[in-house]
Amino acid sequence: MASNRPAPEAPFVPSQRSSSDTFGYGSYRSEEGPWEEWNPTEESLAPVRGKHRVAKQRGGGGFARSSTVLGVGVIAAFSAGGMASANTGKPPVSISMPDLPSVGSLISEDDSGQDAAPALAGFGAEASDTADGSAAAADAGEALRERIMAQAESQQTQVADRAQAAAAKAEAAAVAKAEKDAKAAAAAAKEKAEQAAKEKAEAARLAELAKQYTLPTSSYTLTATFGQAGAYWSSGYHTGLDFAAPTGTLIKAVHSGTITEAGWAGSYGYRTILTLDDGTELWFCHQSSINVSAGQKVSTGDVIGRVGATGNVTGAHLHLEVHPDGAANGIDPMAWLHSKGLNP
Template identity: 80%
Template sequence: MASNPPAPEAPYAPSQRSADSFGYGDYRTDEGPWEEWNPTADSVRPVRGKHRVAKQRGGGFARSSTVLGVGVIAAVSAGGMASANTGKAPVSISIPDLPNVGSLISDDEPAPQTASALTAFGSETAADTYDSGAADAGEALRSRIMAQVESQHTQYEVKAAAAAKKAEADAVAKAEKEARAKAAAAKKKAAEEAAEKAEAARLAELAKQYTLPTSSYTITSTFGQAGSLWSSGYHTGLDFAAPTGTLIKAVHSGTVTEAGWAGSYGYRTILTLDDGTELWFCHQSSINVSVGQKVATGDVIGRVGATGNVTGAHLHLEVHPDGNPTGIDPAAWLRGKGLNP
């Protein structure tokens, strides 16, 4: 800071004594006579402003350091506030060479670049601090985001692997189920085919043991057929219409248990098989066997006729398992023996 120059010292007078001899504001008469000094305009420099304060050599550095610290703090604060207010990253400013501490406080006016240098130094320091903090915060945020992405990716891979494993297991299970179903179906079909073949073989063998009761016939009435022609209200046998005198054969080997007239049945022959089944041959024109006679399959036991309650020549055949009065369908029974009436 600038100050006024000091006033000139008074001219030296030999008759005067040293000013050090003054004591406590009182004059001492024993010091000798004093001359009065009247300064003139020529001997005294005009005073401008306040008197200059002498530079302190011993404490100047401390004062300069204090001022420098205050200036740096102010500059840093100003730079930080500017950065915070703008919300933008501060622009780096080059720092010029700062003058030494002693030159910051001088008798002359301070150089303008000193304040600019302090401001620039504070701004750059704040910018560096901001950049460093922002970089650290950004890196931490980036690390967290990458960690979250990695975690989510890992979870997705685990779920995808589990889903793929489950899908594979389901596909294997489905394939095994389908294979078992196909194997079961094939086994069932093979069993059915084997059963059919076995049944066909059995029927073929039975067909050798059984035969149809007559030939050159026409089926005119079936079992269970309803009508007023029958006293029971329905037909109880199977009718083979054929010309009178057509041969009637034993369907299977057995024993003749009845042979004679039977009312509405006309002439009837009953053949009892080895399993107890009774076969009734009715409306015969003639009987060729007698009671107790054993016959074999295909033996002639009589001839077709029209005796009894009839409307024409035919053979009326009934089947009574175990000799029961109620008969069963003769056509179904014949088919069970390998015959197709």
């Protein structure tokens, strides 16, 4: 292996040139001296013989343009024996450079950019991997965030849909109830209107009938009604309607018809029977006198007798009975009079 000849020991004063012309030193500092001036000789400046190749410095003795060359030079200096410290106080030590063609090729002007590319490419690959990893993590986080947001939006949509469905159901129920109530109200109103119409028609009919019918007497007091129980009546209950009035009060024909009977009738006293055109028999009992005879036609309001107290009585009154179609058992005279538009 080739080696450099040892340089003579001599004091060394750093050049006063700018720091850009110096390798490994900054600007001159006064605290590192003083040093005696060293005059190099022809022998000390003889070129190093060997296979080493040193790259040519460009313009003004400046350092190589690439930071990679600086790194390689530093590595070569440390591998050859280390770098002398400027403030150790010891003279420079000669350095034996090994025969490393690759070092020269690394700092060669022609190949300076070739060998740095793989290292830079490796760094770029690592940086690319890191960036890809960061991008993948960011993409995963963004995907998770989007999925959470989508789930939240879906839940909100479901809640809104349920609320809308409940509101629609409640509204439909309210509408159905309103329609039902409206129909019921309409039906009730219709029924009420129909009932009112019927009542009005009946009132009109009764008013018309009232012109054809009349009460049997006047100045009276109702003292006994149909069906009333008591020992006074042989049947055990009252079979007619009693109009108490003074003796001699006029008795009138309730409606037009034919007198079918007029005379004494036992417990009924003096009795007159008026048969109407529909076959209904009206019995007028306990008369004090009779003004008609059997077979006589009478009209509404004609006088047929007078109030008395004959027969089984406790006082003067008219006992009126109603027998539809001449039946033996009579009906309530009050209801029958009402049906004819009369209100006793």
